[in-house]
Structure formats: structure tokens, C-alpha cells
Amino acid sequence: MSGVGERAGLEPPSVLVVDLAAPAIFAGASAAGTAADADVVTDSHGLPYLPRHRIAARLRDAAVTAVRADPDLLPAAHALFGASREHGPGRILRVSHAQPPQAVRAAVAWAVEQRRGLDGGAAALVRAVTDAFTSVESGVEIDAGGAPAEARLRTVRVVTPGLRLTAALRWTRRPDPAELRCLARAALAFTQAGLKANRGRGRLDARLAADPDTDPDTAHAATLTWAGLAPGGGVREGEV
Numbered sequence: 137m138s139g140v141g142e143r144a145g146l147e148p149p150s151v152l153v154v155d156l157a158a159p160a161i162f163a164g165a166s167a168a169g170t171a172a173d174a175d176v177v178t179d180s181h182g183l184p185y186l187p188r189h190r191i192a193a194r195l196r197d198a199a200v201t202a203v204r205a206d207p208d209l210l211p212a213a214h215a216l217f218g219a220s221r222e223h224g225p226g227r228i229l230r231v232s233h234a235q236p237p238q239a240v241r242a243a244v245a246w247a248v249e250q251r252r253g254l255d256g257g258a259a260a261l262v263r264a265v266t267d268a269f270t271s272v273e274s275g276v277e278i279d280a281g282g283a284p285a286e287a288r289l290r291t292v293r294v295v296t297p298g299l300r301l302t303a304a305l306r307w308t309r310r311p312d313p314a315e316l317r318c319l320a321r322a323a324l325a326f327t328q329a330g331l332k333a334n335r336g337r338g339r340l341d342a343r344l345a346a347d348p349d350t351d352p353d354t355a356h357a358a359t360l361t362w363a364g365l366a367p368g369g370g371v372r373e374g375e376v
Contacts, residue, residue, distance in 0.1 A: 148311050149344035149362065152195075152323060153355050154186065154234050154301040158339035159273070159294035161331040162186055168263035172272050172293040174331075179235070181244045182265035184295045186234040186329055191303055192217065195231070198325035202318055212318035216311075228308045229319065234301035236269075237348065270295050294337070295330075302348040320344055320363035 162184060164177025176184050196217040203209050218227040235241060244265055251257035274291045311319070323342045330338035343355035344362055360366040 147346055148305075148307060148316060149319075149346060149358070150305055151345050151348045151350075152191070152231065152234065152303040152305060153343045153345050153348070153350065153352075154303070154329075155341045155343075155352065156295060156297045156299045156301070156339075157341060158297050158336055159271070160297070160329060160338040160340070161292055161294050162190075162329070162338075163331055166266055166293070168259070168266045172291040174290070174292040176266070176270050176293040176295060178266055179241075180262075181241070181248050182262035183236050183241060183244060184266070184269050184299070185236070186301055186303070188231050188233045188303065190329060191231050191234055194326050194329055195319075195322045198322040199318055201325050202321040205321075209314060209318040209321075212312075212314040213322075215315055216319055216322075228311060228315070230306040230308070232304040232306070234303035236299065236301060266293075269299060305344075316362045317364045320359050320361075321365075323359055324363060324365075 161174065162177050163174050164187070166175045166178040166184075167180050167182050168178070169175070177187060178184050196213075199209075199213040199217055203213050216227060216229045248258050248261055248265075251261050270293050272291050272293050274289050323344050326342040327340060328338045329340060332338070341352070341356075343352070343359045345355040345358060350358070357366065
């Protein structure tokens with residue numbers, strides 16, 4: 137192999153790259169405490185992120201799909217994600233939160249710190265940061281019976297599409313080719329996160345990469361190689 141395939145064969149991926157293709161509802165508590173009925177989870181500086189436990193759950197569900205297509209991947213799925221939904225301590229993969237790029241986080245953190253001590257300056261900036269990466273949608277609230285509630289609008293804060301998030305991957309040992317293949321196929325099948333999936337919310341592209349600055353095309357090609365789906369390639373025994 138050469139190029140992307142050669143690199144994929146030398147080292148396991150170190151990050152999961154997530155590109156949002158549609159507005160996403162990552163419900164949770166925000167640092168700014170926005171007034172939406174359903175808020176968005178953010179870090180202390182107001183930047184939205186996708187929590188690691190949600191990523192792990194989605195990847196595990198996607199791995200189930202991969203195992204159905206190739207039952208030989210079951211031991212690999214257990215090694216990666218554990219044998220139950222509790223993601224037990226025996227798994228070899230640890231997934232971090234999916235966050236905006238490091239350069240963005242560093243710049244925002246610096247700006248917020250510069251406003252500490254000013255009269256409400258830091259809090260106002262944190263709120264502005266959240267507003268810059270999200271928007272508020274409103275719709276008629278649905279009651280427990282599935283019917284619209286009269287004269288009641290519900291607001292939801294959504295993460296704007298186009299945002300790239302990266303989640304660091306930590307390995308407790310070097311993965312074998314089957315484990316890499318299973319993870320890569322799970323990443324390719326990981327296409328949605330957040331609430332209201334049936335309404336098209338939270339569509340995304342997830343890919344594996346050797347570093348967080350990898351461009352989308354290179355990450356896609358590397359993921360196909362790790363998955364064993366690249367033309368004439370794949371990760372072969374003895375290359376990892």
C-alpha cells in the first residue's frame with residue numbers, strides 16, 4: 137500500500153472526526169444558561185460539544201450493525217466496546233468528548249479569561265460564543281398523547297451544521313486488524329446524533345483519522361482502508 141493506505145497500516149487512528157450535516161440537538165446544560173426549553177450542552181466557555189458517553193453508545197450501536205453484516209467481527213466489537221451497554225473496564229478503546237478544533241477552543245478560552253473581572257464581560261462572551269455556534273428553533277409543543285398542545289410553543293437550541301468536532305481515541309493496547317476493521321465500519325455507520333432523528337436532525341459524517349487536522353477526503357479514504365473497503369486494499373494481518 138502507499139499514501140493513505142500505508143499510513144493507515146502503520147498506526148491506528150487517534151481521533152474520530154465528526155462533521156455536522158444538519159442542525160443537531162445535543163440536549164443538556166449550557167454554561168450560558170440560555171432560555172430555550174431544550175438547551176444545548178456546552179463546555180465552560182460556551183462551546184457546544186458531543187459528550188463521550190453518547191458517542192460511545194452510537195458507535196456501539198453502529199458496531200452491532202457491522203457484526204450483523206460480518207459475524208466474525210463480534211469478538212472485535214466486544215474488545216472495543218465491551219460485552220454490554222455498560223462499556224465495562226475491559227474494553228480497549230476510550231472515546232473522549234467530541235469538541236470543536238483545538239485552535240478554536242484555545243482562542244475562545246483566552247478571550248473569556250481576558251474578560252474575567254470585568255462587569256459581566258466573561259458571562260456575556262460565553263453567551264455570545266454559544267449563540268455563534270447555535271440557533272433557536274420553535275414549534276408547537278406535543279403533549280403526552282402526541283397531539284399539539286394549545287397555545288404552547290416550545291423552543292429548542294440546535295447546533296449549526298458545518299461545525300467540525302473531533303474526539304480523541306485512546307487505546308489500552310494496540311488494536312489488531314479485525315478490531316480496526318470493526319471500528320472503521322462502525323464509524324461509517326455512525327450517521328446521526330442527538331434528538332429528533334426522525335425529523336432529520338443531527339445528520340453527520342463520522343470518520344477516523346491519524347490526527348485532528350486531517351482533511352475530510354483523506355479521513356474518508358483512511359477510514360475505508362481501515363474498514364477493509366478501499367479498492368484493492370484494507371488493513372492486512374501483520375501490518376498493524
